[in-house]
Amino acid sequence: MSTEVATSVIPVDDDKANDGPGAGEAASSSADAAALEVTKVSTGSKKKDEMAATFLAFTGQHKKILNTMVRNNPSLLSGSFSVLVHNPNMLEFDNKRSYFFSRLHDRSQRQRSHYGTLQVNVRRSNVFEDSFHNLQRRSGDEIKHGKLSVKFYDEEGVDAGGVTREWFSVLARQMFNPGYALFQPQAADALTYQPNKSSSINPDHLSFFQFVGRIIGKALHDQRILEAYFSRSVYKHMLGKPVDHNDLESIDPEYHKSLVWMLENDIDGILDLTFSVERDDFGVTEVVDLVPDGRNVAVTNENKAEYVRLIADQRLSTEIKDQIGALLKGLYEVVPKDLLKIFSERELELLISGLPEIDVDEWRANTDLHNFTSTHPVIGYFWRAVRSFTMEERAKLLQFVSGSSRVPLEGFGSLQGMSGITKFSITSAGETTALPTAHTCFNQMSLPFLFSQSIGMLTFW
Numbered sequence: 001m002s003t004e005v006a007t008s009v010i011p012v013d014d015d016k017a018n019d020g021p022g023a024g025e026a027a028s029s030s031a032d033a034a035a036l037e038v039t040k041v042s043t044g045s046k047k048k049d050e051m052a053a054t055f056l057a058f059t060g061q062h063k064k065i066l067n068t069m070v071r072n073n074p075s076l077l078s079g080s081f082s083v084l085v086h087n088p089n090m091l092e093f094d095n096k097r098s099y100f101f102s103r104l105h106d107r108s109q110r111q112r113s114h115y116g117t118l119q120v121n122v123r124r125s126n127v128f129e130d131s132f133h134n135l136q137r138r139s140g141d142e143i144k145h146g147k148l149s150v151k152f153y154d155e156e157g158v159d160a161g162g163v164t165r166e167w168f169s170v171l172a173r174q175m176f177n178p179g180y181a182l183f184q185p186q187a188a189d190a191l192t193y194q195p196n197k198s199s200s201i202n203p204d205h206l207s208f209f210q211f212v213g214r215i216i217g218k219a220l221h222d223q224r225i226l227e228a229y230f231s232r233s234v235y236k237h238m239l240g241k242p243v244d245h246n247d248l249e250s251i252d253p254e255y256h257k258s259l260v261w262m263l264e265n266d267i268d269g270i271l272d273l274t275f276s277v278e279r280d281d282f283g284v285t286e287v288v289d290l291v292p293d294g295r296n297v298a299v300t301n302e303n304k305a306e307y308v309r310l311i312a313d314q315r316l317s318t319e320i321k322d323q324i325g326a327l328l329k330g331l332y333e334v335v336p337k338d339l340l341k342i343f344s345e346r347e348l349e350l351l352i353s354g355l356p357e358i359d360v361d362e363w364r365a366n367t368d369l370h371n372f373t374s375t376h377p378v379i380g381y382f383w384r385a386v387r388s389f390t391m392e393e394r395a396k397l398l399q400f401v402s403g404s405s406r407v408p409l410e411g412f413g414s415l416q417g418m419s420g421i422t423k424f425s426i427t428s429a430g431e432t433t434a435l436p437t438a439h440t441c442f443n444q445m446s447l448p449f450l451f452s453q454s455i456g457m458l459t460f461w
Contacts, residue, residue, distance in 0.1 A: 140333025213330025
């Protein structure tokens with residue numbers, strides 16, 4: 001970087017430097033000036049890095065106090081504390097959410113009066129398609145700023161807000177209708193969804209995906225809860241974050257397990273793989289190269305990490321790039337991407353789908369214990385910690401263990417796993433000081449015997 005700056009500031013032409021009297025002195029002077037410029041840039045860059053490190057250390061040490069100050073005076077984020085917005089790990093979810101809605105509505109407040117009512121007339125059995133046709137010709141700004149007024153055919157009632165709320169609820173269920181072929185349930189729990197790579201069997205699939213994106217955006221803009229739960233990789237795409245092989249765990253647990261084994265073991269002479277993958281497209285199988293001529297490039301210990309990265313990207317991004325692209329196009333027509341980026345993928349799920357009401361007693365009553373008894377001190381410490389959590393922290397804990405903050409309507413006794421109903425379970429991690437770990441496919445948490453010493457860590461999940 002310094003060399004490029006010095007070259008661009010003082011370019012030296014060797015031929016001209018050697019021409020005429022004093023050429024040596026001129027070249028020497030230029031070199032000295034260049035060296036001085038490099039020193040200035042390096043020193044300035046070093047000071048900036050030091051200041052950034054000092055700032056991060058300060059905000060980390062005073063995170064609770066800073067968030068309390070912001071909570072009491074949200075306008076600080078638009079003033080002297082605005083730098084915290086660019087370091088979202090420092091902000092707690094409720095402060096991010098307040099900032100998000102204040103900025104989102106501030107941008108649209110002045111324009112809303114220019115837009116009329118969005119009249120939506122639907123049949124209850126065909127809410128998704130009827131809504132799509134009602135809103136298809138509307139622009140993104142019209143959907144963003146227009147006030148929804150919903151009527152179900154053959155049903156009495158004036159929409160004072162309750163009908164619209166019900167419309168969002170029915171719409172969220174119907175968008176996952178297998179008949180539209182838009183989404184597939186994840187293998188891990190069958191309650192969260194991933195775009196269907198074969199959705200093109202529906203000729204309107206991309207228009208439908210764009211519509212789904214708009215509905216997510218509209219629900220966010222109007223602060224409506226949308227009971228739609230997606231895979232972690234979909235939330236990452238919404239935030240513009242890269243996906244990785246760990247995002248495959250909930251979609252294809254066995255395949256994820258095999259990739260982890262590859263990374264942790266010697267594969268030379270054991271696995272016969274190439275940088276390619278077979279794709280089945282409506283019964284027609286073709287080989288897709290992950291790199292140029294990948295079908296002839298062997299996977300070895302030296303390049304296996306790159307293979308895993310590429311295979312995850314193929315499964316989670318490339319195969320569904322058109323579907324994701326259409327969904328994001330609709331979403332960003334209503335909600336600016338730069339505002340969404342302050343959230344983590346887990347926080348984005350809570351923003352879209354809301355904080356669940358979590359009954360700790362019901363949760364505990366439907367928890368299986370392995371290598372622990374109900375009277376073991378560690379189990380007591382754990383539930384004491386969970387009981388002290390806010391609803392947001394409880395939701396994040398549930399996300400950590402099950403992959404989703406969603407609580408089944410029937411309660412924790414009906415929590416879903418990769419093999420159907422799979423209760424929340426706690427197993428012993430033995431005598432270790434390691435932090436708790438989770439296996440989302442089995443809704444299982446492993447707690448160390450020394451858990452009481454790391455209770456505070458739970459609040460950071």
